[in-house]
Amino acid sequence: MNGMIRMRDVHKRFGSHKALDGLCLEVPEGKVFGLIGPNGAGKTTTIRILSGLVRADRGEVSLNGFGLDPPHRIRRLVGALVEQPGLYTKLTLLEYLSFFARLYDLTGSQAEARIRELLELLDLTELGKERLQGFSLGMKQKAALARILLHDPPILLLDEPTSGLDPLITRRVRDFLFAPRERAKKTVLVSTHNLDEARRVCDEVAVICWGRIVASGPVGQLGEIPGQACRVTVRLREVHPRLRAVLEGTPGLGEVEEDAAARTLSYRTPEPERVNPKVVERLVGAGAAIIGVSLEKASLEEAYLRLATAELSSDEPQKG
Amino acid sequence: MSKAWIIAAKEWKEILRDFYVLGILVLLPPVMVGTLLLLIYFYLTFFLHNLDMAKTLLSSMPVAYLQGLAGYTDIQKVAVLPIKIIGIPFFLLIPLLISGIVTADSFAGERERNTLETLLAAPLREHELLLGKVLTPFLPALAITWISFAFLTAGVSRILNPHFLSPVFPDRVWILSMLVLVPLFLAGTVLGEILISSRASSVKSASALNMLLSFPVLAAMLLQSTGFVLFSDRTLPWIALALATVDAWLFRAGLLAIRRGDLLVR
Numbered sequence: 001m002n003g004m005i006r007m008r009d010v011h012k013r014f015g016s017h018k019a020l021d022g023l024c025l026e027v028p029e030g031k032v033f034g035l036i037g038p039n040g041a042g043k044t045t046t047i048r049i050l051s052g053l054v055r056a057d058r059g060e061v062s063l064n065g066f067g068l069d070p071p072h073r074i075r076r077l078v079g080a081l082v083e084q085p086g087l088y089t090k091l092t093l094l095e096y097l098s099f100f101a102r103l104y105d106l107t108g109s110q111a112e113a114r115i116r117e118l119l120e121l122l123d124l125t126e127l128g129k130e131r132l133q134g135f136s137l138g139m140k141q142k143a144a145l146a147r148i149l150l151h152d153p154p155i156l157l158l159d160e161p162t163s164g165l166d167p168l169i170t171r172r173v174r175d176f177l178f179a180p181r182e183r184a185k186k187t188v189l190v191s192t193h194n195l196d197e198a199r200r201v202c203d204e205v206a207v208i209c210w211g212r213i214v215a216s217g218p219v220g221q222l223g224e225i226p227g228q229a230c231r232v233t234v235r236l237r238e239v240h241p242r243l244r245a246v247l248e249g250t251p252g253l254g255e256v257e258e259d260a261a262a263r264t265l266s267y268r269t270p271e272p273e274r275v276n277p278k279v280v281e282r283l284v285g286a287g288a289a290i291i292g293v294s295l296e297k298a299s300l301e302e303a304y305l306r307l308a309t310a311e312l313s314s315d316e317p318q319k320g
Numbered sequence: 321m322s323k324a325w326i327i328a329a330k331e332w333k334e335i336l337r338d339f340y341v342l343g344i345l346v347l348l349p350p351v352m353v354g355t356l357l358l359l360i361y362f363y364l365t366f367f368l369h370n371l372d373m374a375k376t377l378l379s380s381m382p383v384a385y386l387q388g389l390a391g392y393t394d395i396q397k398v399a400v401l402p403i404k405i406i407g408i409p410f411f412l413l414i415p416l417l418i419s420g421i422v423t424a425d426s427f428a429g430e431r432e433r434n435t436l437e438t439l440l441a442a443p444l445r446e447h448e449l450l451l452g453k454v455l456t457p458f459l460p461a462l463a464i465t466w467i468s469f470a471f472l473t474a475g476v477s478r479i480l481n482p483h484f485l486s487p488v489f490p491d492r493v494w495i496l497s498m499l500v501l502v503p504l505f506l507a508g509t510v511l512g513e514i515l516i517s518s519r520a521s522s523v524k525s526a527s528a529l530n531m532l533l534s535f536p537v538l539a540a541m542l543l544q545s546t547g548f549v550l551f552s553d554r555t556l557p558w559i560a561l562a563l564a565t566v567d568a569w570l571f572r573a574g575l576l577a578i579r580r581g582d583l584l585v586r
Binding site for chain 1: 326330333338430433434437441442443444
């Protein structure tokens with residue numbers, strides 16, 4: 001493995017709570033990688049470990065090939081946006097950004113030029129001399145974005161970057177963060193609840209549950225991960241209980257659903273290539289008049305819900 | 321060290337923009353110094369009109385109090401007693417209270433306002449962060465204490481000098497206390513308050529726990545007023561050594577407390 005972000009068999013406990021349980025993750029350079037999962041799955045802990053804010057109990061973690069010790073060095077590689085970006089509200093936007101620029105060792109002229117550039121990019125130039133306490137949530141989020149980009153880090157760690165923002169601001173933030181110009185240069189790990197956002201911006205996604213990755217892959221193919229079923233809909237001239245019984249008697253099919261109004265029968269199968277010809281053959285044999293057969297790959301949302309539900313309903317990891 | 325200054329400079333800027341905190345910092349020293357001066361003034365005035373009681377008071381005083389006062393008249397001895405007995409411990413309340421106002425907010429406040437995570441994500445070494453947090457209350461509290469001392473000196477001189485041939489205040493013990501004892505005491509107080517703030521779940525609980533740090537000062541007042549331990553040429557070096565040892569231990573404990581994960585999860 002030679003990912004820009006790499007975690008292997010990482011474990012972390014907080015008291016009796018197991019936050020990460022052998023988490024493995026690899027994000028290649030220049031990719032936007034989505035980490036999706038329910039509350040308490042370990043997303044924030046993962047980002048905190050990668051930011052050097054929390055130490056893993058055991059396991060291997062590296063950023064751009066470097067281990068996390070000493071953490072203050074590795075933090076220069078990372079721009080971390082936490083879910084609730086607290087700002088020093090008594091400072092002006094310029095003072096706030098200058099403070100962090102100095103902590104990141106930017107010289108006065110470097111800081112000035114970079115701050116000006118970022119304020120222009122984020123449409124905040126007019127607000128430079130305003131105190132942060134008067135900022136709206138969206139403006140605060142943009143100020144936090146400017147902060148994490150000050151030192152032009154190669155890695156961005158974003159924990160729910162659009163959480164709590166209205167759709168318009170969400171779109172602006174997303175457009176900025178994942179614009180081709182920025183995206184070409186950065187490796188991004190973004191944790192989100194927002195599956196639509198993950199689908200739009202991520203190259204790859206991983207589903208995290210109980211502190212471990214339960215599935216991962218390119219965002220368009222998560223529904224094709226082995227074990228993930230497609231939904232098949234058969235449109236008939238007439239739906240008859242006999243035809244439904246034929247489907248229910250066919251091995252390899254999930255639950256059969258009937259929509260009398262649409263005159264369809266539908267089912268799920270992880271192996272449509274093998275199962276569908278058999279289904280068609282049996283239905284025709286039973287006298288069905290088939291108008292059409294459509295195959296729908298599992299959407300990211302469906303795949304996520306199925307994976308997360310399956311994991312959450314499985315045994316809770318041992319505590320204590 | 322330079323990053324410690326960056327943190328402290330940012331926090332001073334925030335304090336200067338907080339009307340209430342700034343107001344308390346400005347008002348507290350005159351109130352404390354004024355209280356001490358009024359006490360000395362009324363005490364002296366009372367005994368000037370009741371010389372017999374002054375003699376009775378002196379005869380009942382522990383011998384230790386009267387050491388170094390040979391050659392003084394009875395009224396002169398009585399005049400310097402308040403400043404000698406409770407002056408220094410009382411004066412230590414000024415740095416204690418001022419640092420407490422600022423330091424309770426240190427880590428607990430950052431945690432409450434969700435700014436701690438962003439600060440910890442910056443490339444700071446642990447000692448830089450701790451020093452920054454120490455400097456923020458230390459320097460203003462020290463400056464205010466010394467300015468207060470200047471006002472106390474002016475006030476006490478005005479009250480006492482008419483009764484003496486040469487100025488009696490500040491004496492060597494007071495000057496050494498201000499130059500050595502106060503910085504050491506203040507450093508320990510600030511470090512203790514930072515430790516509390518790093519563990520407390522809120523600014524409110526940090527402020528409440530900071531009250532515990534007034535106990536050593538109250539104990540010093542008690543020991544001094546009962547004559548058990550006096551601030552003197554002989555005891556000062558030992559008190560300073562004890563404070564320096566406590567400070568070193570607290571600094572080490574502070575560094576351990578700033579382990580990132582521990583700070584975030586409270």
